[in-house]
Amino acid sequence: MAAIRAYQADLHIHTVLSACAEVEMIPPLIVAEALSQGLYLIAITDHNATANAAAVMEAARGTGLTVLPGMEFQTQEEVDLLCIFGSLAPALIWQPEVSAHLLPLQNDPELFGPQFVVDAEGDFVREELSFYQGPAQIPLEEAARTVRALGGLAIPAHITRPAKGLLGVLGLWPSALHVDAAEVSPNLSPLEARQRFSSLADIPLITNSDAHWLDTIGQIRTIFFLAAPTITELRRALNGVEGRYFRIS
Amino acid sequence: MKLEKIVAELDLKVLAGAAQLEREAQGCYIADLLSCVMAGAQPGQLWFTLQTHLNIIAIASMLEVAAIVVTEEAPIAPATVERAAAEGVVLLSSSEPTYETVAKLIRANY
Numbered sequence: 001m002a003a004i005r006a007y008q009a010d011l012h013i014h015t016v017l018s019a020c021a022e023v024e025m026i027p028p029l030i031v032a033e034a035l036s037q038g039l040y041l042i043a044i045t046d047h048n049a050t051a052n053a054a055a056v057m058e059a060a061r062g063t064g065l066t067v068l069p070g071m072e073f074q075t076q077e078e079v080d081l082l083c084i085f086g087s088l089a090p091a092l093i094w095q096p097e098v099s100a101h102l103l104p105l106q107n108d109p110e111l112f113g114p115q116f117v118v119d120a121e122g123d124f125v126r127e128e129l130s131f132y133q134g135p136a137q138i139p140l141e142e143a144a145r146t147v148r149a150l151g152g153l154a155i156p157a158h159i160t161r162p163a164k165g166l167l168g169v170l171g172l173w174p175s176a177l178h179v180d181a182a183e184v185s186p187n188l189s190p191l192e193a194r195q196r197f198s199s200l201a202d203i204p205l206i207t208n209s210d211a212h213w214l215d216t217i218g219q220i221r222t223i224f225f226l227a228a229p230t231i232t233e234l235r236r237a238l239n240g241v242e243g244r245y246f247r248i249s
Numbered sequence: 250m251k252l253e254k255i256v257a258e259l260d261l262k263v264l265a266g267a268a269q270l271e272r273e274a275q276g277c278y279i280a281d282l283l284s285c286v287m288a289g290a291q292p293g294q295l296w297f298t299l300q301t302h303l304n305i306i307a308i309a310s311m312l313e314v315a316a317i318v319v320t321e322e323a324p325i326a327p328a329t330v331e332r333a334a335a336e337g338v339v340l341l342s343s344s345e346p347t348y349e350t351v352a353k354l355i356r357a358n359y
Binding site: 139162167171175 | 282283284285286287300302303304308326
């Protein structure tokens with residue numbers, strides 16, 4: 001059995017494909033900053049979009065940093081759900097499902113900021129005009145089910161935030177919802193979160209930076225103890241099985 | 250005012266709780282963020298919302314609001330309607346936006 005070692009991880013990072021992210025959030029700079037922060041595992045999670053994940057994966061090749069493709073999906077109820085995949089193939093199945101359910105609006109770059117697809121060097125490829133800042137008409141439970149059926153991790157983001165956080169929007173943990181973990185803000189410890197919301201008792205709670213600009217990458221992280229930086233290993237660590245585990249920083 | 254009269258005045262569709270329209274309602278609460286509703290809505294009020302997630306039924310039942318009024322004919326999944334019926338929650342639907350629906354209520358001297 002491979003030795004289990006610590007992977008400093010930040011599983012919630014935006015790129016210039018998110019209208020609200022800074023223009024510096026391009027693949028080579030994200031990879032350089034992640035490495036300088038001592039991270040070994042990151043996930044790229046743009047709002048309702050995955051098109052920049054491959055470029056960040058390519059930029060990280062050979063550096064020792066593992067990049068997982070993902071998305072910060074906004075459900076029909078306006079709850080943000082991190083969807084993290086082990087490879088591009090399931091992400092490429094999930095993306096058209098999301099795109100088909102977006103609001104029929106165009107992004108206004110003046111108002112929200114532009115949404116750029118870039119290559120591994122960070123050079124401009126195209127601007128996306130889909131309205132990624134709004135919800136897609138897929139219910140939360142169904143989205144989580146689909147992502148998990150594709151082998152991905154479903155993790156509601158910043159759950160105690162009033163806007164787009166699961167508990168802020170839906171008040172209670174939905175009884176029919178099955179997810180792999182939940183992301184809490186660092187100013188609310190897992191202990192406090194579970195005291196306030198008893199429904200979180202059995203849900204692994206992790207923390208991430210939700211970086212929209214470079215200098216926040218890795219400022220909030222989770223340390224996973226894994227045999228390899230894969231989605232299967234992450235799932236084991238979240239469940240605390242086979243000697244894998246995690247702790248928040 | 251009795252729910253029965255409110256349904257007639259506002260031209261609402263009764264999706265669940267038809268047997269409970271004798272219930273009295275007093276006051277209103279309007280919000281879609283369920284954490285706000287949990288903190289702010291009072292027993293016996295009418296709660297107007299566009300949120301149709303299953304959780305609205307649990308919250309309405311917990312808070313004992315008189316009825317939920319979903320406005321703008323926001324689509325409601327069958328599971329939500331079934332749960333309302335099972336929990337004894339009155340679930341009503343308005344074809345108009347919240348403002349127009351509530352304006353009618355005020356004109357009816359609610």
